[in-house]
Amino acid sequence: MNIYEKLxxxxxxxxxxxxxxxxxxxxxxxxxxxxxxxIQYIKTKKLPLQINAFGGVxxxxxxxxxxxxxxxxxxxxxxxDVWATMYRFIPLFFxxxxxxxxxxxxxxxxxxxxxTLLNDIYGAYQYIVLSNNRPxxxxxxxxxxxxxLLMAIPMLYLxxxxxxxxxxxxxxxxxxxxxxxxxLIASGTRGGWIAFVIMILFSLCMDAINRKxxxxxxxxxxxxxxxxxIATNGxxxxxxxxxxxxxxxxxxxxxxxxxxxxxxxxxxPVHGIGQDQFQYMYNTQYISPLSKRRADEDxxxxxxxxxxxxxxxxxxxxxxxxxxxxxxxxFFAYKFWMLYRKEKAMAKLSYGMIGLLIMIGIQAEGLxxxxxxxxxxxxxxxxxxxxxxxxxxxxxxxRNQHKV
Numbered sequence: 001m002n003i004y005e006k007l008x009x010x011x012x013x014x015x016x017x018x019x020x021x022x023x024x025x026x027x028x029x030x031x032x033x034x035x036x037x038x039i040q041y042i043k044t045k046k047l048p049l050q051i052n053a054f055g056g057v058x059x060x061x062x063x064x065x066x067x068x069x070x071x072x073x074x075x076x077x078x079x080x081d082v083w084a085t086m087y088r089f090i091p092l093f094f095x096x097x098x099x100x101x102x103x104x105x106x107x108x109x110x111x112x113x114x115x116t117l118l119n120d121i122y123g124a125y126q127y128i129v130l131s132n133n134r135p136x137x138x139x140x141x142x143x144x145x146x147x148x149l150l151m152a153i154p155m156l157y158l159x160x161x162x163x164x165x166x167x168x169x170x171x172x173x174x175x176x177x178x179x180x181x182x183x184l185i186a187s188g189t190r191g192g193w194i195a196f197v198i199m200i201l202f203s204l205c206m207d208a209i210n211r212k213x214x215x216x217x218x219x220x221x222x223x224x225x226x227x228x229x230i231a232t233n234g235x236x237x238x239x240x241x242x243x244x245x246x247x248x249x250x251x252x253x254x255x256x257x258x259x260x261x262x263x264x265x266x267x268x269p270v271h272g273i274g275q276d277q278f279q280y281m282y283n284t285q286y287i288s289p290l291s292k293r294r295a296d297e298d299x300x301x302x303x304x305x306x307x308x309x310x311x312x313x314x315x316x317x318x319x320x321x322x323x324x325x326x327x328x329x330x331f332f333a334y335k336f337w338m339l340y341r342k343e344k345a346m347a348k349l350s351y352g353m354i355g356l357l358i359m360i361g362i363q364a365e366g367l368x369x370x371x372x373x374x375x376x377x378x379x380x381x382x383x384x385x386x387x388x389x390x391x392x393x394x395x396x397x398x399r400n401q402h403k404v
Contacts, residue, residue: 004040008098016111019380020119021138030090057331062086064324068317072274081275091383095390109159116152123183134188146192147377149184150361154354161349188239191368198364206353254307256288261311272318279304309366339392346399351392
C-alpha cells in the first residue's frame with residue numbers, strides 16, 4: 001500500500017469504531033479523508049480507481065437537488081442542506097477506492113462490531129438500570145437507535161458467516177447479533193420492528209443455505225419478545241397493538257402530516273418547496289386543524305419532517321425530488337442485485353445480499369420515519385454500502401482468478 005492507502009485504512013478503522021457512538025469523530029474522519037484524497041489527486045493527478053458510475057449518479061443527484069434549491073421558498077437554507085447531504089456521501093468512497101484485501105475488511109468489520117457493542121451496552125444500561133422503556137443509546141431518539149441496529153444486524157450476520165472457521169469471531173459476532181436483536185425489540189420502535197420482519201422475509205428468500213438458522217433465530221426472537229413483554233408489564237404488546245390502532249396519537253399525527261405533504265405537492269408539483277423547508281411550511285401554512293401537536297408562534301417547535309422518506313422528497317422536491325430519490329437508491333439496489341446474482345452462483349454468502357438487506361431495512365423503516373436525512377445514519381449507511389460493494393467485487397475477482 002502507498003501512503004495514501006495506509007492513511008485511508010486508518011481513517012476507515014476510526015470511522016467504523018465511531019460509527020455508532022460519535023458523530024463528531026466521524027465528521028473529523030470525513031474531513032481528514034477529503035484532505036487525503038485531494039492531496040493524493042494533486043500529487044498523482046489521478047484517483048486510485050475510476051469512480052465511474054457511482055460518481056456520475058451522485059453528480060446527477062446533486063445537480064437535481066441544486067435545481068430544487070434554486071427554486072426553493074428559501075434558496076439559502078436549501079443550498080445549505082444540499083451541501084450537507086452531498087458531504088455525507090463521502091464515506092461511500094472509502095471502501096470503493098481504498099479497501100484492498102480481506103484482512104483489512106476483517107479489521108474494519110471488527111471495529112464496526114465494537115462500535116455496535118458499545119451502543120448496545122449503553123442502550124441496555126438505559127433500559128435496565130435507568131428503566132427507560134425506549135432506550136436510545138448514543139442516539140437522539142429510540143427510532144434512530146433502531147436504524148443503527150437494522151444496519152448492524154446484517155453486518156454481524158455477515159461477520160458470523162464469513163469467518164465461521166474462527167470460533168472466537170463466529171461466537172462473538174453471533175452473540176452480539178442476538179444482543180442487537182434484543183435491543184431492537186427493547187427500543188420499542190414499531191417501524192423498526194416492521195422493517196426487521198420485512199428483512200427476515202427477504203433473507204428467507206435470498207439465503208436458502210441458512211434458512212433453517214434464520215427460522216431458528218426468529219423463534220428465539222419471539223421467545224425474547226414474550227419475556228420482555230412480561231418484564232415490562234405488557235408495554236411491548238401495547239406497542240405492537242398500536243401499530244394497527246389509528247387511535248394512537250403518534251399514528252394520527254403521521255397520517256395528518258402525510259396528507260399535508262400531498263397538499264404541498266399539489267401546490268408545488270414540479271420542484272417542491274425546497275430542501276429543509278417542510279418544518280416552516282407545514283407548521284405555518286399546511287398543518288391540519290386536527291393536529292394536536294402545534295408549534296404555536298415558533299414553528300421550530302413543530303414537526304421538522306413528515307416521518308416518511310417518500311413524502312419528504314415529494315413535498316420538498318416535487319417530481320424532481322422523487323425522480324432523484326428513485327434514481328439514487330434504485331441505482332444502488334440494482335448494483336447490489338447484480339452483485340448478489342453473480343455471487344449466488346459462486347459463494348455461500350453474498351455481500352450483495354447483505355447490502356440489499358440493509359437497504360430494504362432502512363427504506364422500510366423510512367416509511368414511518370424520515371431516517372435517511374439523519375447525519376449519523378446517513379454516514380454509516382453509505383460507509384457500509386461502499387464497503388460491501390468493494391468486498392463483493394474483490395470476492396468475485398478472487399474466485400475468477402482461482403477458476404483460471
